[in-house]
Amino acid sequence: MNTQYKINKLDTSGVGPLVDRHWRELREAKEKGMKIAWCAGPMFVYAYATPNIASHFMAGYAAYCGGRGMADEVLEAAERYGELRDTCSYHRLHTGMAAMIMNDWPVSNPQVLLPMPDLLIGGRFCTEMSHYMEAIHRRFGIKAVTIEIPSARSREDLPRLEKFLTDQVKETLIPAIEEVSGSKFDEENMRSILRPWKETCIIRNKCWEFFKLKPSPWTLWDYGVSIAPVFYAMGKPESLEYYNNLLKQLEERTEKNIPAVHPDGEKYRLYWDGWLPWSFLGKFIRMMIPYGAIPIAGRYPWEFFPHPEDINTEADDIIHEWIRLIYTSPNTLSYHDGPWGGQEHIEDLIQTYSIDGMLFFSSNSKYRKKIRHTRDCH
Amino acid sequence: MEEIMKQFVEYPSDPYTSIAKWKENTKKKVIGIFPMWIPEEIIHAAGMLPVVMWRSNEAITWGYAHVPPYNCAINKSVVDDAVKGKLKFMDGMVFLRQCLQSQEVPFIVENNRPPAFEEYLYLPPIYHGDKASKDFTRDEFKRLRKRLEEFGGEKITDEKLNESIKLYNKNRSLLRKLYDLRKENPGILRGRDVLRIVWSSMLMPKEEHNKLLESLLSEMEKNGYKTAKGKKVFLSGCLCIHPQLELLDMIEDLGMLVVDDDIYVGYRYFANDAEITDDPIGALMERHFIKTPVDPARGEVEVNWGKELIGKVKKLNADGIITLLTKYCPPHLCYYPDIKVELANAGIPEVLIEVEHEVISLESIKTRLQSFREMIGGR
Known part of the structure; x- marks a missing residue:
């Protein structure tokens, strides 16, 4: 008899109010006399650490629009x-939203209209990110x-890439933030945000450990929707509270043998490569679940500050310390994110999380991580 | 003239055979470089032949095992050629971080058909022209120089590098002269010939190319500059690849004459010289940071491609712009809407044509070009 698989999602409802609060505060920031920065890529932390700048982490806007059923409307505006x-x-999505504002076009849900920025910070981790900065700048x-x-192509390249990024940040980015904010960059403020943030990420990583269990008590989708607090509530107590709650649920499920897939757990554990399809998470899981398949691990959701233990929040040069996390820290993000280290990383994830199959998700309208890590098969 | 053109055409007609033959005859090394910013002069100074990688002459097949169909033409094509072993005559390859797709090509090549020499340059965008980016670029060029010295066993002195820069500057200056002649005498050469003259410069030794160019320019002068009649158009875009020759023929057959361009296998390739100084690596670095012609892959926040095009069209008194957009080229895709708006505001007619690696629907392009031709002033 065929098993009727059914998904048993974790309770991630706590993320909604937390994210809503972020967007509300962003919308209210201008009225409070704050400056706004739109940021793409990991350099957002410097704007975030500046008290009178409210930051919009641009990669989150797709999920935000998707969650409000507004993605199509904004894309049509573009x-x-x-x-x-x-x-x-x-x-x-960003140029569509900007076009709505610029032309005063009608919008079904005005919540998708964000305050226009005073500063654009583009981190060319992904070169595409620079293009939307340029477009907004031009318009x-x-x-x-x-x-x-x-x-990085190789680990040998990491030190000089780290120096290059540090030099750029200190020569160009920090002065721009100081100019827009009207105050000197406060390194102690950055530390005060990174301390609780580090604690939060460590708890989040404890949650990630549960993916090693068979059957798994949760899916990569549960993790995906829980990604927001490390960005949108960076350094805030509610983010720690959210992950503590998640950890508690996972511990309880493990103790009571409650799997993410009813009745007896997943049949197939999938590796998911590429970005998460924020607007279609439900559609995808509904396609997988009849086969007892669930996504368990992936590079993309893991790339957001995977090793908080590597950062020294008390470092004298905290500006550089954040960059060290990307490059020469023991678990270098830059190397694992590129194609060369990416292959090593995928191999490691497959082993560690007992993966049965791989799913490469790459769409023609989101360009990152779309190569297939194949060797010559001819 | 016909004889000279034959020689220009030889390399673009079959780069694989022509370059392999050159290699066999000279016993020198060939280094393939990925478009668009790698300084060929450093490779030339190492006693090797730099050749700019090209869009191949056949449909992508094996390449699709490695890259999705919605990668741009040059990425798909180089991967396909490499995994099929069609580039094995190249002793080395130099890649760069130019866009998201290009940074992944060397990884695939390495995993499948690694050349004897391979280098990857992290050439940065030029946005702010900051010291950090300039110092880093200089170091990248120095690193390439050192690696080539190790590979070739020959020291690349500043003198040698300056000699190469001089040679390449001369080539660029001759090509610019040819372009100036075309601006003054529209239709002086067919579009397909101009394209193949520039493309051959990317494939053959500059020493030979310079001689051919000098002969051509002298022949043209001797014969008198014969012009043709037609609507003057400016060709824009087509980053990294050469457009189909049939497309250029079609433009002319419809009564339009390309008077200038900013395409890669065109003006973009030879626009800027490097200075001759005591610090040739520094000179190459400074050239990297020149902001015109605007290059959307290299980043811009201080100059504007749309405005640049308006200036050029007005100066040439051209009737319109034909944009060639390499399909799935994010830098151009993201910039294009703003160019369109700028041109529309300035009242400059423009038409967008997408170019791909292989099949492009020439009939549908013809319809669009016919409409454009009517728009800029009927037949």
Whole structure:
């Protein structure tokens, strides 16, 4: 008899109010006299650490629009402006939203209209990110600072790439933030955010450990929807509270043998490569679950500060310390994110999480991580 | 003239055979470089032949095992050629971080058909022209120089490098002269010939190319500059690849004449010289940071491609712009809407044509170009 599999999602409802609060505060920031920074890539932390700057982490906007059922409407606005469909969807979402504001076009849910920024911070981890900074800059004349963050080809390259990024940040980014904020960059404030953030990420990683269990008490999708607090509530007590609650649920499920897939756990454990399809998480899981398959691990959701233990929040040069986390820290993010280290990383995830199959998700409108890690099969 | 053109055409007609033959005859090393910013002069100064990698002459097949169909033409094509072993005559390859797709090509090549020499340059964008980016670029060029010295067993002195820069500057200056002649005498050469002249410069030794160019320019002068009649158009875009020759023929057959361009296998390739100084690596680095012609892959926040095009079209008194957009090229895709708006605001007619690696629907392009031709002033 065929098993009827059924998904048993973890309770991640706590993330909604937390994220809503972030967006509400962002919308209210201008009225409070704060400056706004739109940031793409990991350099957002410097704006985030500046008290009178409210930061919008741009990669989160797709999930935000998707969650409010507004993605199509915003994308249509982008096309109406002239954007081409092959362009990255993150680009089109921001340029679509900007076009709505610029042209005063009607919008079904005004919550998707964010305050226009005083500063654009583009981290070219993904080169596409720089393109939406440039487009917004061209259309609105907003100051744009774009920082090159190359993925390393080899571990030998890491020290010089780290120096290059540090030099760019200190020479270009920090002065721009100081100019826009009107105050000197406060390193102690950055430390005060990173301390609780580190604690939060450590708890989050304890949750991630549960993916090693067979059957797994949760899926990569549960993790995916829980990704927001490390960005949107960085350094805030509620983010720690959220992950503590998640950890408690996972411990309880483990203790009571409650798997993420009813009745007896997953049949197939999948590795998911590429970004998470924020607007279609439900659709995808409904396609997988009849086969007893669930996503368990992936590079993309793991890339957001995977090793908080590597950062010294008391470092004298805290500006550099954040960059060290990306490059020469023991678990270098930059190397694992690129194609060379990516292959090693995938192999490691497959072993560690007992993966049965791989699913490479790459769409033609979101360009990152789309190569297939194949060797010559001919 | 016909004889000279034949020689220009030889390399682009079959780069694989022509370059392999050159290698066999000279016993020198060939280094393939990925478009668009790698300084060929350093490779030339090492006594090797740098050749710019090209869009191949056949449909992508094996390459699709490694890259999705929605990668751009040059990425798909180089991967396909490499995994099929069609590039095995190359002793080395130099890649760069130019866009998201290009940074992944060397990884695939290494995993499948690694050349004897391979280098990957992290060349940064040029946004702020900051000291950090300039110092880093200089170090990248120095690293390439050192690696080539190790590979070739020959020291690349500043003198040698300056000699190479001079040779390449001369080539660029001759190509610019040819382009100036075309601006003054529209239709002086067919579009397909101009393209193949520039493309051959990317494939053959500059010493030979310079001689051919000098002969061509002298022949043209001797014969008198014969012009043709037609609507003057500017060709823009087409980053990294050469457009189909049939497309250029079609433009002319419809009564339009390309008077200038900013395409890669065109003006973009030879626009900027490097200075001759005591610090040739520094000179190459400074050239990397020149902001015009605007390069969307290299980043811009201070100059504007749309405005640059308006200036050029007005100066040439051209009737319109034909944009060639390499399909799935994010830098151009993301920039294009703003160019379109700028041109529309300036009242400059423009048409967008997408170019791909292999099949492009010439009939549908013809319809679009016919409409464009009517728009800029009927037949």
